Amino acid sequence: MSNIIKGPSTRELMAQMAAEADQLSIRDRRDFLRKGIAAVGGMAATTMAGGAIAKEVNTANLPPNEPAWGKQLGHGVVENPYGHPSEYEKHVVRRTVPWLTADSIASISMTPLQDLKGIITPNGLVFERYHGGVPQIPMEEHRLIIHGLVERPIIFTMEDLMRFPSVSQIKFIECPANGGMEWKGAQMEALQFTHGMLSCCEWTGVPLKVLLEEAGVKPEGKWILAEGADGSHMSRSIPLEKALEDTLVVYAQNGERLRPEQGYPLRLLNPGWEGNTSIKWLRRLEVGDKPWYHREETSKYTDLMPDGRARKFTFVQETNSVITSPCPENPIVKSGFLEIEGIAWSGRGRIKQVDISFDGGVSWVPANLKGLVLDKALTRFSLVTKWDGQPWLLQSRAIDETGYVQPTLKQLRDVRGGNSIYHKNSIHTWKVAPNGGITNVQIT
Numbered sequence: 001m002s003n004i005i006k007g008p009s010t011r012e013l014m015a016q017m018a019a020e021a022d023q024l025s026i027r028d029r030r031d032f033l034r035k036g037i038a039a040v041g042g043m044a045a046t047t048m049a050g051g052a053i054a055k056e057v058n059t060a061n062l063p064p065n066e067p068a069w070g071k072q073l074g075h076g077v078v079e080n081p082y083g084h085p086s087e088y089e090k091h092v093v094r095r096t097v098p099w100l101t102a103d104s105i106a107s108i109s110m111t112p113l114q115d116l117k118g119i120i121t122p123n124g125l126v127f128e129r130y131h132g133g134v135p136q137i138p139m140e141e142h143r144l145i146i147h148g149l150v151e152r153p154i155i156f157t158m159e160d161l162m163r164f165p166s167v168s169q170i171k172f173i174e175c176p177a178n179g180g181m182e183w184k185g186a187q188m189e190a191l192q193f194t195h196g197m198l199s200c201c202e203w204t205g206v207p208l209k210v211l212l213e214e215a216g217v218k219p220e221g222k223w224i225l226a227e228g229a230d231g232s233h234m235s236r237s238i239p240l241e242k243a244l245e246d247t248l249v250v251y252a253q254n255g256e257r258l259r260p261e262q263g264y265p266l267r268l269l270n271p272g273w274e275g276n277t278s279i280k281w282l283r284r285l286e287v288g289d290k291p292w293y294h295r296e297e298t299s300k301y302t303d304l305m306p307d308g309r310a311r312k313f314t315f316v317q318e319t320n321s322v323i324t325s326p327c328p329e330n331p332i333v334k335s336g337f338l339e340i341e342g343i344a345w346s347g348r349g350r351i352k353q354v355d356i357s358f359d360g361g362v363s364w365v366p367a368n369l370k371g372l373v374l375d376k377a378l379t380r381f382s383l384v385t386k387w388d389g390q391p392w393l394l395q396s397r398a399i400d401e402t403g404y405v406q407p408t409l410k411q412l413r414d415v416r417g418g419n420s421i422y423h424k425n426s427i428h429t430w431k432v433a434p435n436g437g438i439t440n441v442q443i444t
């Protein structure tokens with residue numbers, strides 16, 4: 001059998017979860033820690049093969065009794081007019097890895113993929129990456145400037161932008177650093193931390209092509225610098241071909257206006273490309289004849305190759321997939337019937353096929369694609385099987401419509417070496433223990 005590398009333990013995460021739990025009520029805290037322990041590994045004590053997680057319940061609320069909530073009136077809605085999840089879902093939140101960034105306003109908080117269903121990420125759980133905190137921008141004072149190599153420089157108000165015919169598209173956004181903490185070995189004992197720099201929303205806005213037609217790009221115009229209005233003024237160079245193909249300027253996500261964290265009131269969306277090109281709080285688009293790479297572009301996302309040279313642009317987020325159940329946060333709690341579920345995505349187009357391996361990639365069985373299979377969106381897959389305590393090495397492998405096959409870790413390391421941070425899309429392995437506990441391992 002293949003070689004298994006085990007990363008260092010994640011004590012910091014345990015401490016972080018304990019601190020989060022301190023802010024909850026005693027009862028929530030019990031449930032949270034129980035989940036949290038599973039999330040941080042070493043969860044053997046909390047699950048038993050063949051038996052559900054033991055939760056304390058108030059038997060007075062169980063049949064044949066009438067539960068307490070049926071004997072009284074509930075609360076009204078208008079006291080709290082914007083809806084929130086049930087108080088029993090308090091553990092479903094974004095989380096950060098404390099040691100990952102030096103500061104909390106140039107940081108990243110990750111989506112709890114382990115708790116989500118379907119393909120849409122709820123707005124309050126969309127992972128968030130900022131380099132200078134979240135600005136609060138009044139809609140009326142926000143402007144988008146298009147200038148540079150154009151016939152007619154324009155300044156748009158939000159009202160102007162909303163008069164253009166809108167489009168709505170379901171697309172994923174992934175930070176190229178997703179999985180980056182795992183290049184040298186498995187170390188994150190939670191799906192939220194191995195893959196949570198990933199979200200998928202229905203975005204509404206205007207194709208950038210339409211706005212560029214208003215401004216009239218000059219023949220020499222080949223690149224666009226997109227700049228944010230936040231304190232970091234993050235900017236990226238984007239080739240004009242992409243802008244004319246499918247880039248959107250969006251003001252809504254999942255039906256409501258953008259959240260401040262996602263760039264309210266306006267952001268760029270480059271479907272399938274590195275999240276960092278989807279500039280939030282978008283204030284300026286300058287058309288130029290070459291990339292701003294050696295000029296004022298603020299962020300450089302290069303891939304350091306084994307020979308010491310760096311790859312300058314790697315725009316596309318390549319085909320990837322991961323099993324979301326079971327995973328460290330979702331151990332197997334009963335033997336017998338088991339639905340294995342996960343998500344797959346490709347910056348190149350639609351997912352065509354996902355295979356599952358139980359033996360660390362020696363043999364593969366096809367999974368079913370569930371629900372919508374959309375271009376550059378998360379795609380959910382599933383496989384119904386049985387588990388009777390077998391020590392599986394569970395993997396998923398996605399293939400997209402271009403025929404690209406998600407690489408093994410070895411294939412990826414052979415090309416990229418061990419110096420990389422970005423673009424780690426290799427096949428991921430969860431080790432299933434005989435008690436149903438799941439740990440993060442790497443197979444070489």
Ligand SMILES: Nc1nc2c(c(=O)[nH]1)N[C@H]1C(S)=C(S)[C@@H](COP(=O)(O)O)O[C@H]1N2
Nearest residue numbers: 127128129130131175228234275276279280
């Ligand atoms: N203005 C601005 N845009 C930005 C950033 C930023 O710090 N400032 N972060 C980028 C990075 S690195 C990523 S991965 C995506 C993340 O989008 P999200 O926070 O909506 O998930 O936003 C990008 N856009």
Ligand SMILES: [Mo]
Nearest residue numbers: 129175275276
């Ligand atoms: Mo990012």
